[in-house]
Amino acid sequence: MKRLIALPLKKSLEIAFQSIRVRFFRSLVTTTSLVLAVAFLCFMRCCNDFAQALLNAGDISAYQTLIKAGYDVGFGSDVIIASAKQRWIVTLSLLVCIVGIINAQLMSVTERFREIGTMKCLGALDRFIVRLFVLEALMQGLAGSLIGAVLGVLTALISSSFNLGAGIFQAFPWGLIGWSILISMLIGTGLSLAGVIYPAILAARMQPVEAMRLEQ
């Protein structure tokens, strides 16, 4: 007699994907806040990257352009550092985003009490339920971060080409931009996952008898 309860990863992915598809508009709204926050983060980073690239190009006129554009850089320095004000604004926007995600995920768990209870009646272990919610958040996080990062780069490109001139195209900092995209996506996905942990654990603790309840 095999005492085996399993939920293969492929099946979990399928279920998670279908869950998002069915509630597409709701997922869209949750993900949009993530897109915007990640776009903002990426925008900040990329603007600094372009400024850095200009500096690295070694052209003496770079300093003047940068100071005119508002960057804090004195003659002789060779690194663009994000100002404290920049950091604060970005951190705040990311915090607002994570609060929104936690809220949306809590609502999702509350709505799906019957589904969760039923799955447990069919033999699902607590960790399957957590897995499903985490996979959903992961998918939304990855998609949202990717879109956000791309948006951030594009707006940074447009903004920097106005502020810093065509010089940035000559010294296009592929490496730095790539790194910024990666960091932004990591942070965005991380936010999405962090926002789902508490609601997912709540969902997993739900008693199957909830599925029997007539009213909600």
Add this chain to the structure above:
Amino acid sequence: MTEKIIVRVSGVTKDFDLGKIVVNVLKGIDLEIVEGKYLSIMGPSGSGKSTLFNMIGGLDKPTSGKVFIDEVDIAQLDAYELAWLRCRKIGYIFQTFNLIPVMTALENVTLPMTFAGVANDDAIEQGMALLRQVGLEGRHAHKPTELSGGQQQRVAVARALANSPAIVLADEPTGNLDLKTGEDIIDLLKELSSERKVTVISATHDYKMLNVSDQVIWIRDGRVEKIQERSELEISTGGLE
């Protein structure tokens, strides 16, 4: 012929603590349910019928007393073993059907099989066979929202039988269905259970269930009022042809 006792309820009480007051829902229940019977638990609203039902199904723990399924005290089971029990030994049917809305009928039926570790192809084959038995072969790719109430409950019946359980628990299976559809579901349950030798325990206040039950347990006020065997039942209900 020794009959196997599949469910034994021994001195079970259940109290619900609602803050200021404690409600004694079950006041001492002793039951022995023999394998292979079709059993109905009947009683008025508030009699403790659903609570007793949840006890038997391992969905809730008694305040005192023990529930044995196949001579195993379910209060002693850990989460893993409890999940195994729900997956392999017990099939559930709910009043509100409780199909997973994001999955098709076939996927709903094969979900318990997935949990039981059945290979995908085998699961699909067995799932289709079950759907064929309940008469929904052509609707296997439809989501629950595309099915009527009666059809959803049929899918639920198929799902309950997915892992060939020893017990099927049906909580008011006809509660949300009209007269004719309810009758169809009851007949379906009876047919499948006698075919597969499954013990069916149903909590209900639908008198149509009486026709097909081998045993009826009347619950009133948290206690077993009386137990009637099939031979003792006299039923006269008007029916639709």
